[in-house]
Amino acid sequence: MSQATQTDIDVVSEGRIESVSGPVVTATDLDARMNDVVYVGQEGLMGEVIEIEGNVTTIQVYEETSGISPGGPVKNTGEPLSVDLGPGMLDTIYDGVQRPLDVLESRMGAFLDRGVDAPGIDLEETWEFTPEVTEGDVVEAGDILGIVPETKSVDHKVMVPPDSEGGEVTAVESGEFDVTETVVELDSGEEIAMRQEWPVRQARPTENKRSPDRPLVTGQRVQDGLFPLAKGGTAAIPGPFGSGKTVTQQSLAKFSDADIVVYIGCGERGNEMTEVIDDFPDLPDPQTGNALMARTCLIANTSNMPVAARESCVYTGITIAEFYRDMGYDVALMADSTSRWAEAMREISSRLEEMPGEEGYPAYLAARLAQFYERAGLFENINGTEGSISAVGAVSPPGGDFSEPVTQNTLRIVKTFWALDADLAERRHFPSINWTESYSLYKDQLDPWFVENVAEDWPEVRQWAVDVLDEESELQEIVQLVGKDALPDDQQLTLEVARYLREGFLQQNAFHDVDQFSPPEKSYLIWQAIKTFNDEAFAALEAGVPVEEITAIDAAPRLNRIGTQEDYEAYVEELQGDIEDQLREKY
Structure with missing residues (x-):
């Protein structure tokens, strides 16, 4: 049941409230099915049938139930909780049962009254419908009938409802329509508008x-x-x-x-x-x-x-x-x-x-x-x-x-x-x-995409970064016991590389205009720059250069600044050259 105004509701049966426990209300003499939408009390609070035992029906109410008392009316719509689907849902803020909050605010201010409904999509707003079918076309459930420019970013595709039997198009309209007006007619007599309804607890069908x-x-x-x-x-x-x-x-x-x-x-x-x-x-x-x-x-x-x-x-x-x-x-x-x-x-x-x-x-x-x-x-x-x-x-x-x-x-x-x-x-x-x-x-099923679209050695470079971070986690336990200076030089160097991975790659500033978004190509280049430092640093260590001199080079701190660079490709290329030059000078 979509959120129409209560005056539009067709009542199929009516019962009486028996008891109230917070949002759970029981009713008697209500002819209902599981998940039917009902309206409770004189205020008409919206609820849903969640349990039926003999003549007693249990309802969960979607609004505050204070003031509701036994003996009040319960009206059953005979339809499940559904949502309105059609153009107008984007750029909209709803509550939990698809009532548009801006519409409710315009009616009653910042604090919502109980028992108030509004349609999920505006039933009066008109949309420019451009058909993609012509008379004589045969359409089936789900087929796209036409396009509506819902927002500047998204074209809304008007579809045959999934529970439709389909048929041959006998009439099709183009122009400005609201969501309730017929835009396509089928030979079966079915009239299709831009608006659909669908029960929320039932998945829409797929192939x-x-x-x-x-x-x-x-x-x-x-x-x-x-x-x-x-x-x-x-x-x-x-x-x-x-x-x-x-x-x-x-x-x-x-x-x-x-x-x-x-x-x-x-x-x-x-x-x-x-x-x-x-x-x-x-x-x-x-x-x-x-x-x-x-x-x-x-x-x-x-x-x-x-x-x-x-x-x-x-x-x-x-x-x-x-x-x-x-x-x-x-x-x-x-x-x-x-x-x-x-x-x-x-x-x-x-x-x-x-x-x-x-x-x-x-x-x-x-x-x-x-x-x-x-x-x-x-x-x-x-x-x-x-x-x-x-x-x-x-x-x-x-x-x-x-x-x-x-x-x-x-x-x-x-x-x-x-x-x-x-x-x-x-x-x-x-x-x-x-x-x-x-x-x-x-990871394994996505690696082919990264290999094809970013870099051929994406999986290998990622695994290298993971191995360095894993080794750092193991070394940190030792560092807490004996201190970093007690570690061998190669392990001290591993900790330094891992620090650049943490600070330059894993950390990201959500409030920086550039760093808040990092495409995969940029992430890969940050890995490559840190790996260049790793490879050159270990080569210098093997040549006898003290670890203190390796970690003190001017270029190394710039690894942490790649994320904030707009022209990151040129920055990384220059940085890798500086790292190689400064470390190779030492041996």
């Missing part, structure tokens, strides 16, 4: 799910270089409070090379979502030069909003992402955070008196997480196009304990793990991704 083979280029060196994510892949960003989860996800939203971004603020602090809402409209898109919001849809369900709406907001977001994937776009979906979503499930489950699982979470926690992440992927669509959804979920484990259920169940599903470290954040090392705990299972 085939493929193994991803292209990286989602994020512009973050530690992610693209060491722990890449595929287009159509899944990733988790767990980390304790203050470790940079939200900033990391915002950087991904800003700089990843996806066509569409769907950002779900699920139960996070209001000030963080305010920052997103304030910043995104003013941010330029590094890909198109237009506003970033022109290819972004925001879903804001903050921690002070009703808990039940938090449970549905991830489904709203993934359904919108699937709609753009069906057009052939690559979509990046950010869920911040799945822990708050799981906590909402736990609260609802406890009010239903279900048998709790580990740490009070419901026994179906792992299944729900899997259902969400499995809707991501690289797909062959039913219309012959290819599209992807890359899902990145932030996890907020209490106290940074990665052994808690949400983190552990997420790790069983996702294939990329970016572990944020509070100690690195305290040392102002950002992004604070711990390179010893993180991993990516996409």
Whole structure:
């Protein structure tokens, strides 16, 4: 059931409230099915059927239930919770059940009243429809009928609904239409408009799910270089409070090379979502030069909003992402955070008196997480196009304990793990991704792309960097016991090389105009420059040059400044020459 005004609702049955427990309401004498949308009480609070036992129907209400009392009416619409799909979703901010917040604010101000609905897309705004089919063409479910310029950055592709039987086009219109007007008629009598509805808990159909083979280029060196994510892949960003989860996800939203971004603020602090809402409209898109919001849809369900709406907001977001994937776009979906979503499930489950699982979470926690992440992927669509959804979920484990259920169940599903470290954040090392705990299972299948598009020796140079960082981790334990000066010269030199990898490659300044985005070509050249220093330094050491003289050369500190250089290719070429000259002079 999409969010139309309540006067438009067709009521198929009506019952009475029996009991109220927070967002969970039970009703009697209600003829309903699972997941039907209902309206509760005189205020008409929106809810969803989640349990039916005999004559008693249990409902989770998406709004504050204070003032609701037994005996009040419950009206059933007979339709599941659905979203409005069509032009107008980009450059829009929704709540968890796809009510546009700017529309609600214009009606009632900053604080939302209860029982207020608004359509997910503007039903009166007109769009320029340019058909791509003509009379006599035969179309099937999912086929593209025409193009609408939704924003400066994205063309919206009007499609045959996926549940349509298709047929021969008997009439097609071009020009200005609102989303409810018919633009194509079929010989079956079906009239197709630009607007679709789709149940949020049901995945949209596809032809085939493929193994991803292209990286989602994020512009973050530690992610693209060491722990890449595929287009159509899944990733988790767990980390304790203050470790940079939200900033990391915002950087991904800003700089990843996806066509569409769907950002779900699920139960996070209001000030963080305010920052997103304030910043995104003013941010330029590094890909198109237009506003970033022109290819972004925001879903804001903050921690002070009703808990039940938090449970549905991830489904709203993934359904919108699937709609753009069906057009052939690559979509990046950010869920911040799945822990708050799981906590909402736990609260609802406890009010239903279900048998709790580990740490009070419901026994179906792992299944729900899997259902969400499995809707991501690289797909062959039913219309012959290819599209992807890359899902990145932030996890907020209490106290940074990665052994808690949400983190552990997420790790069983996702294939990329970016572990944020509070100690690195305290040392102002950002992004604070711990390179010893993180991993990516996409590396082998993405290496051919990096070899073809960046450098033939990409895998070898990356492995060299990983080996140096691993060796540094082992040496640090010894250094803490006996001090750095007690190590042999070659190990002291390894620590120095690893320091440049940490400071020059792994660290990245999200607030520097140049360093905030680093293409893979730049990341590779930084590796090469540090490797040049490594090779020349060890050659000098073997020739008898003291390690103190090697590390004291003027060129070495410039390794840390490559990230901030606009003309990084010329800078690296000059730097490598200076390193070779200065070290070879010594032997």
